[in-house]
Amino acid sequence: MSVEEREFCVFCAIAAGDLPADIVSRSDDVLAFRDLAPKAPTHILLIPTEHYANAAELACARPATAAQLISMAASIAAEEGVGDGYRLIFNTGEKGGQTVFHAHLHLLAGRGMPGF
Numbered sequence: 001m002s003v004e005e006r007e008f009c010v011f012c013a014i015a016a017g018d019l020p021a022d023i024v025s026r027s028d029d030v031l032a033f034r035d036l037a038p039k040a041p042t043h044i045l046l047i048p049t050e051h052y053a054n055a056a057e058l059a060c061a062r063p064a065t066a067a068q069l070i071s072m073a074a075s076i077a078a079e080e081g082v083g084d085g086y087r088l089i090f091n092t093g094e095k096g097g098q099t100v101f102h103a104h105l106h107l108l109a110g111r112g113m114p115g116f
Contacts, residue, residue, distance in 0.1 A: 009051055009100075009102050010102075011045075011051075011100055011102035011104060012051050014047075015031050015047060021034070024044055024076055025075070025076055027072065029048060029050070029062075029065045029068055030046055030049065030068050030069055030072050031046070031049055032045065032046045032047075032072060032073075033045055039106075040111055040113075041110025042077075042080050042082050042107065042108065042110040043106065043108055044073075044076055044106075044107040045105070045106060045107075046069045046076075047103065048065050048066075048102075048103055050065075051102055052102070052103040053103065055090035055092050055103050055105070056092055058103040070088065073105060073107045077109060080109070082110055085109065085113070086108060087108045087113045088105055088107060089105070089106040089108065090104075090105055090106075
């Protein structure tokens, strides 16, 4: 199915190969790529290749895929040389700061991360 034939989701288009991305890692269920507007020296997005609106929906429907997002993030952090300290963030819902409504995990590292 082409991008025009389905409701447009930028992350679905990236997962399908319809839009380019700087891919870091891929499995059957998870895709990791560099964020186009990084908020830290290392800013990688990890998404399920299937569409789920947010992290809670993904965790309920496919808990193994949700776990794979986190385990792949740990592997990528080690490969990127930031395994000694990184932040993982799921933004859920508009009020939670989610702007793309396809579940995604932010891996941020490479500088000090202030506490909450």
